[in-house]
Amino acid sequence: MGGHVLAVLDGFDEMAKDLYGDALRHLRAFNLPLLLTSRPEALKGVKPSEGLFPGIELTKLTFDDWSTRLGDSAGWASVLGRLNSHSGEPAAERLANVLRTPLMLTMAEAFHASGGDPECLLKPAEFSSQGALEKRLLDAFVPRTYDPILNPSVPKRRRWSAERAGHWLGYLATHLKKQEPDAQKRDADGIGPQDVEWWQLGTNMSLPTRMVVSGALCGLVSGTAVALVHALINAPPLALLSMLLNVLGIGLAFGLMHGFASKIEAGGTFKPSRMQIRVHGESRAVRSRRVRESLLPRVGGGLAGGLIFGIVFGGGVAVYAMLLYCPWPLVAVLFGNWLAVGSLTGLGTGIVLALAAWLETDAKPEESASATDLLRTNRTIVLVQAAAVGLVLGLGYGTAVTHFNGFAFGLAAAVGVGTLTAWGRWVVLVRLWLPLSRRLPWRVNAFLDDARARGVLRQVGAVHQFRHARLRDHLAEAHRQPEQPTEGRSR
Template sequence: MASEFSALLRRLRRDAGMTQETLAERAGVGVRTIRGLETGERADPRVTTVRLLADALGLAPEDREELLAAAISRTGNGNQPDEATGHRQPDGSPGPGNRPDLPTGRGNPPDESTAHVRPVTGQPGSAFQEALADVGEQLAQAVAARWQREEEHRQVHDPYPLPVRWQPAPEELTDHWANIRCLPAGVGDGPLDLSGRLDEIVGVYRRIPSGRLVVLGRPGSGKTVLAVRFVLDHLKSRARTDAVPVIFSIGSWDPTALTFRDWLTRQLTRDHPGLAAPGPAGASLAAALVESGRVLPVLDGFDEIAGGLRRPALEALNATTLPLVLTSRPSEYAAAVAETDVLTSAAAVILTDLTLGDLADYLPRTTRKARGGDPARTAWDPVLSELRERPHSRAGADLAAVLTTPLMVTLARAVYSDTPGHDPVSLLDTGRFGSPAELEEHLLDNFVAAVYRPRPEHRPGGGARRDVEPERARYWLGYLAHHLDRLDTPNLEWWRLGSGLRRSTRTLVTALVICLVIGLVDCLVGTLFDTLEFQLPDGLVVGTIGGFMFGILHWFMVAARDTAVAPSGVRMKMSGRDGKAARRAASQLVIGLLAGLVFGFGYGFIRGIHDGIVFGVGPAMTLRAGLYDGMIYGLPFSLAAGPTFGLLGLLQTPLDIRSAISPASLLRTNCRTVTAQLLVWAPTFGLLVGVGAGVVVRVLPALLGPIAWNTASSLKLGLISGLCGVLGYSLSLTAWGQWVVFSRIWLPLTGRLPWSVVGFLEDAYERGVLRQAGAVYQFRHARLQDHLARTYRARHAPRRPERRT
C-alpha cells in the first residue's frame, strides 16, 4: 500500500510537470527506484536519495522539509543512518567525522539547508537497523583486534612510533574546497588546515566535512602505518551506529570486472566469512553494511592497482558517495588525476620526510648501551655525528637521503640495532655503497638475513623457533614475491599458490596426482575382494580414467577461466537454503550427471575391451563387451554422481561472524569443511553406485543377455567408487585439495617452496617479513616484495636450494 511519502512524491513530481523518466534522469537515480518509491514497493527511502529528488524537483524549503520528514516517518526511525554518513546525532545533524551527502556532479555541492533533518520522536528503531548495528559492533571488535596484533608484530611501538607528519598536497591534487566543505552553490571558502602528525589523524579527518581524504607519500613514507593508526584511533572514539573503518588493499581491485561496492562486499566476506550470512533484508550482511554506509573504506595502495586500471578505478570511486580514505604514491595518483579528475570532494595531504632530529631521537633507543665508558653512547653515535657535522660529505649526504622514510629506518634498525655484531658505521663506507640506491638495496637485501639469523627464541605457543637458513628463506620468499608479481596482486592467498603456474601445467599436475591417488586406493581396497594380479591392471585403468576425467573437469571449471577455487568457509546445513544455493546445486547436478556418465562408460568400455582380449572372443564380441560394460557402469555412475554432486551445493551455511579469521585458520576451517562435506558425499555416492549397479544388472540382461554379478561386486564397486570419487573431487575442485596438490606436493617437490608451507608463512609473519591482512598475507612493504622478486628473477633459479646434510 502506498504511504504518505509515496503520495507526496507523486504529487510533487506531477506539480513539477515531470515524468518518472525525467525525474530519474535529473536526479541521477534509476527509473525503477522512482517507480518503486511512488508505488510503495520500496519501503526504505534513503535520505541521500530523497535529497537528490528534492534537488531535481527544485522544491521550496518548506516542500523539501515535508518530503524529508515523510521519508523518515516511513522508515519508522527518526535517527535512520544516512547512506552517506551512517550516523546521526539525536538532533538529526551529522555526527563527528561524518558528513552530509556528497555532490553527484562536479561543482554541485548539496544545499546546506538540507544538512539537518527534523527528527521524528516516539517511534521505535527499525529491527533491521538494530541488527546491522550489532553486526557493525562485532565487525569493529574483530578489526580492532586484528590491527592491534599487526602493530605489535611490526614493532610500531618499540620503543615508540616513528614520527609520521604531513602537509597539504598540491592544489592540483585536491578538489575544490567548496566541494570538500560541502558548501551550497555559489558559496566559496578557503582551504582547511590539514597539517598534523600520526596521533592527530582522526581529528584531522573529522575536520573534513566531505569525509574523503587522500594520503600521498613516497615508498616507505608510512602510509600503511598511518592507515592502521587511523583505524585504531577511530574505533576508540566510535559510536555504536558510526561506520566501521576497515582497511582494504585496493591493489587487488579490477574496476572493469567488479563494481566498487561489490568488491568491498567480496573482500569483507573473504576476511569475515560470517558476513556472508543473509541479512534481515535478504542480501548478505556484508552487502547490507556496505549499502547502508556502515563501513568506512580505508583503501591502502592505490598505486598498486595495475597501471591501465587506475583511471577506471578513480572514475568508479568518483561515481560513489561513500566517505573514504585513500593512500597512494604521489606520481601514480597524479597520473590518474591527469587522465580523468581528482577524487571528488576529497582533500589531499602528502607525508613529509623524517628529520635528523627524528633519527637522533629514535635510533639510539633501538640498540644496547655501550659497554664500558660512557653508558649514554651507542653504536649509532658515529653515524649521527657524521650526518650532523658533515651533512654535505658524500657518505653523509647519501645516508641522509636514505634514512628519510620510516621503512628504511626500520630496515636499518633490523640490520644493525637488532643484529649483534653489525656496526652501522659501515653504512658510511662509500667504497661499498656508491649511491643512495645501493644503500637501499643493501638494507633490503640484508633484512632477510637479519631476521632469519639463528636465535634461541620460542614461539608464542611454546617450543623453539625452527631455524631456516637465510639463503633458503630468501629463495622461497623470492618465489612468493615473483608469484605475486605474476598474478599482479599484493595478496598472498594460500588457495592461489598454484595459480602462478601455466594453466596446462596446473591441469596436468592435478590429473597426474589424482591418477596416482585413485589408482593406489583402487589397488589397496580392491585386494580385499580380488587378487593383486587382477587389481593392478584395474587400478591402472581406474586411475588413468579418473585422472583424465577430473583433469577435464578441472580444466573447464577452473583452469580455463584462469582462476582458482575459492575457499569454502562454510559448515553443513540442511534447511534454510536460499535461491542461490539451489541454482548452484542444479548446475552441479548437471555437471555430475555428465561427469559420472563419462567416467562410468569409459571405465566399463576399457574393462570390457580388456576382458574380450584376455578371453580371445574376437573383435566383434570384444567391441560388444566394451559397449555392454560401458552401459553397465555408465548409468549407475551418472545417476549417482549427479545427485551427490548437487548435494554439495545445498549443505552450506556461513560461519559465525565472530570467528577469528587468519590465513592459517581459514585453511583449517576449509579443511574441516571439505571433510564434513565428503563424509556425507562419499557414503551417499558409494551407496548410490552400488545400489544403482545392482538395479542395472537386473534390468539390462533382458536386453543384452546374462551378467555375472553378485552382492560382493556391488559392495566392492560402491566402496571403491565412494573413496575414489571423494578424493578426485576434493583434489581437483576444492581450495583445500588444490592446496594439497600444489603447496604440499608439487611446489615443494620442485624446490620452490618448503614442505611445511604453513609453518614457513607463519614464521615469516612472526619475524616481520609478512603482514596479515584478513585472510591473506602480504609482504610488509611493496619495496621488499619488488626487491625479492627481482632478485629471484635475476638468478633464473628453477633449481632448488641446497639442503643441509
C-alpha cells in the same frame, strides 16, 4: 612511570577487516587509558565524535630518531656525525633520505647486525643512487632475521637457514607479483597485490601442470585403493590390470575436471566456503540461485570426467578382452558398459555437488579471525562433501555391481571430489607438490607463522601480507627459480 600502567594495543589493523567496527565499539566502552597503534587505512571511518581520540599520524623520521636507534653502536658513531654535519655531502644526503622511513631504519639495523660496516654506505662509488643503497640494506634483512645466533629465542624446530627462508619468501613474493598482470590491480597508493591467500598458493603454476599433478595424485590414491579391493576377489594379474586402468582413468578424469573447474569459476569451486546447516539464515531464493549457478559447471565437469573415465577404463577392458580372443559383440558390450557407468557416475557426482551448494556460502576472508580458522573450517566442509559423494555413489554402484566394488568406487569418488575444493587444492599443491619441487617448506603453516613472528609478514584476518610492499618487491626481484635449495634447518 610513577606506578602507572598504560595498555598498548599494537597492530589493530591486523585483525579481520569486518571486525574493525565491533572492536572499536568495545574499545569505546573501555574506560582506562589505551594506546592504539594501527595503519591509517584501518581507522579511516573513525570520527572524533565517536569517543576516540582522532589520533596522531607519524611523519618521516628525523636525525634524533636515527640517533636513538643507532647511536648505541660504535660502528654508526662516525656515520651519524657526518649525517648531522649538514655538509651537503651527496653520499650523506642520500643515506639521510633513505633512513627517513621506518622500514629502511630497520633495514639499517639489520645490515649492521649481520656484519655490515655502516661506513661503506657512504661510498659513492658503490651506491650511486638511493635505489642501490636501499637494495643493499634490504639484502641484509633476511640473513639478519634468520640468523640463529642473533635469534637465540627461536625454537630449534623453526630455525630455517637464511638461504632457504629467502628462497621461500621469494617464491611467495613472486606469487603475488604474478597476480598483477597490469596496473589496474594496484591500489590508490600504487601498491600491488598484498594478500598471501592459502587457497591461491600454487596457482602461478601453469594450469596443465596443476591438472597433471592433481590427476596423478588422485589416480594413484584411488586406483591403488580400488586395486586392493579387487585383489580380494580377483586373481593378481586381473587386480594389477584393474589398478593400471583405474590410475589412468581416474587420473585423467579428475585432472580434466580440475582444469574445467579452474576455467569456470561459477559455483566457487576453489573458493573457501562454509556450511550453513540450519533452518534460519539465508533466504530460500539466495540458496536456490547458488544451486542454479553451480549446476552447470559441477554437473558439466562431473559428466566430462565420467566420460573420460568410461572411455579409458572401458577401452582398457576392451583391449584386454580382445587379447583373450573374445568375440567382437562382447568387446563392444564391455566398452559400452563402462562408458555408461562412467557417464552415470560423473553425472551423479555433479548432481550431488550441485545440490550441496544449498548448504554452502562463500567464506569471506575479511570475516575470519585467522588463516588457520578458515583452513580448518573448509577442511571440515570438504570432508563432509567428500563423504556424502562417496556414500551416495558407493551405495549406488555397490547395489548395481558388487558390494566390494561399491566401497572402492565410493572411496575413489570421495578422494577425487576432495581435490576439487579449496582445501583439496591446498593439500595437493601446497602441502605436497610445492615442497616436493622445493618451492615451499613441508611445514608451510609453521613457516608463515614464524615469518610473522619475525616481522617479515603480518596477518590480516585469514591472509598474510608482507610487512612492506618495498620488501615484497625486493624479495621477488632477488628470487631465482633455478636456485632451489633442499629443505632443512640450519644447524
